[in-house]
Amino acid sequence: MSSSEDMSEEPTAQVVLEASGIRKSFAGVHALRGVDFRLRAGEVHALVGENGAGKSTLIKVLTGVYQPDDGELRYLGEPVSFARPAAAQDAGISTVYQEVNLVPSMSVAHNLYLGREPRSRFGLVDFRGMRRDAGNLLEDLGIDVDPRRQLGSLGLGVQQMVAVARAVSTDARVVIMDEPTSSLEPREVETLFQLVRRLHERDVAVVYVSHRMEELFRICDAVTVLRDGRLVHSGPMYEMTRLELVATMLGRPLNEVRREGTTAFGGDHETGSTALLRATGLSRRGVLGAVDLSVKPGEVLGLGGLLGSGRSETVKGLVGLQSLDAGVIEVDGRTVRRGSAASAIRAGVVLVPEDRKAEGIIPHLSVRENIVLAALPRLSRAGIVSRARQDKVVATFMERLRIKASSPEQKVNELSGGNQQKVMLARWLAMSPKVLLLDEPTRGIDVGAKAEVQSLVDDLAEQGLGIVLVSSDLEELVEGADRIVVLKDGSSVAVLTGSDVSVDGVMSAIAEGGTDE
Known part of the structure; x- marks a missing residue:
């Protein structure tokens, strides 16, 4: 991952994925209102905003789930239009969604290579080879799980790591991570961050969606903020403090957010003496x-x-x-x-x-x-x-x-x-x-x-x-x-x-x- 100094040294890194003037509506509700987004090679780019700000819609437009009503997508410098998610993945854009989108009844190995299973010379699925390759991949990524295990028998955190491993294994130029740590324990979060570092070293660009401020400021180089379907800020992460980022997301004055932030949620409630x-x-x-x-x-x-x-x-x-x-x-x-x-x-x-x-x-x-x-x-x-x-x-x-x-x-x-x-x-x-x-x-x-x-x-x-x-x-x-x-x-x-x-x-x-x- 690039530090703030790295970003200042590499301002001309190749733009691998760019969205210009993207608009998208559903049932009369404007989800995206002329949004611009630019992602550079090797960059870890935070995409943030309140729920309903348009983050998920933008991701789905970038990956072919939705077609934009207006605007242009460019990938590796060329105009593109992905008719379906598989087309985006084939082009080198892989997505890890917040809620694991794999097949729980299949093995870990089969989930890792679903849709691209290795074949024998007779055209049959090479299950032994698939398990071997899956084991090597998981070991390389530091994920301790038997590739023969049924995915649904594992905890949500392990399933999420398998989803990340699948995305990493596709030799993608862009990896989009939507709340990837939401189901992970601290040890698994560190493993994920190691994966992100490896992607950076391979010049892979990462779009990182998270509501955990500590994560964003720890691993992200740049940040784009959406609010009510509009782009309200895009720039280097190091130029913003946490309070400034929250204020930008909420569209509130900084002093108001600072004042609200001093009031802890919860507090000491008046409680009865008898257990309910x-x-x-x-x-x-x-x-x-x-x-x-x-x-x-x-x-x-x-x-x-x-x-x-x-x-x-x-x-x-x-x-x-x-x-x-x-x-x-x-x-x-x-x-x-x-x-x-x-x-x-x-x-x-x-x-x-x-x-x-x-x-x-x-x-x-x-x-x-x-x-x-x-x-x-x-x-x-x-x-x-x-x-x-x-x-x-x-x-x-x-x-x-x-x-x-x-x-x-x-x-x-x-x-x-x-x-x-x-x-x-x-x-x-x-x-x-x-x-x-x-x-x-x-x-x-x-x-x-x-x-x-x-x-x-x-x-x-x-x-x-x-x-x-x-x-x-x-x-x-x-x-x-x-x-x-x-x-x-x-x-x-x-x-x-x-x-x-x-x-x-x-x-x-x-x-x-x-x-x-």
Whole structure:
């Protein structure tokens, strides 16, 4: 990767990919409004903006998923028009999407070479050779996984690394990475950064989309900022501070962002003395050892720990989506039947899952249908669902959560990631829950949408909900939680309160694995 000094020494590096005056609209909504973008060889270029700013649309135009309504693309100096993603990939533009877009039922090796499998002289797939080549590639990239393993049996973080390895293996001139670290633990993030360095050394250009400021300022040479489908800034990364970048993304004065940045999300909520939700001895062989936790009304309880520590499995166990071998779950002092999602929902416990694409939204249904899905029985009389009551609920939550859509009838898969996340929140808030379980609620959404979700969580806690917050972002976890239960190897190893609710406190608890309560 180029440092700021490197960039000043190499101002004439070849422009490998250029977009000029790109426009794109959907159902009357302008996603891109005359956007320009220029990417140079060997450059790591950050593409940032709030959800709905046009980042994903621009990426899809660059890679042939969408055709622009107006404007021009040039690749290696020549005008191009990619009719489909395969054409862009064949030309040397490879994409790693935020949500892993591979085949979970196939092996790691087959996913790496899907569509370009090595063949024997008889034209048959050379599976042995494919596994050998896959093993060599993974070893070279520092990814420790058996190429024979079924991809779907691996964690999201490992699947993401396989997706990155596939992109790197295509000898691309351009690699586009859309939130590549959203599912990775720190060790895997370092492996990814090593891959980016290798791409830089080979003069491969990287478009890097991330909402993690530390990553952007650590590895990116240049930055392009989009807002409301328009280009608002493009230039060297070293010319901007973090606050300036956030202010540019939000379109707010710098002093206003600085003032807002001093107020931590979460804080000390007024909490009752009686646990609203209490879980003791949650266990499942090979997954959870012994997890204990409790949540009071108006409290935000954080679940900390590395990927694989059992955070997601714990919240899924609480809501009946993960079977448990043992343990007791109580809501308002009443026992909830283990392994029963219906029992959990009746008790008022709901979950917004980590993987919104696979476990949350129904992509081809409308925003309205996705929001009212869980609440339909409550909106019906004598078995007839009232459309008027649906519309009232949908209008209330679209306004409350500031969901950006052309109308309630717009397909939810046409929305930005942040707005899809808000639709999932709206679905479960429409059930008037007592306990809200949030698994990576701000994963892959921009600064503005993240702030809105965090503010909403704060408001819900003030209204008396008990909230369990899972986040891989330790700063977000610390700022958002009143207490933190730290998990390690499937067991709760510490409960942090007061001044111990800190990044250092969480890391120390993970490292030491002891208990302090």
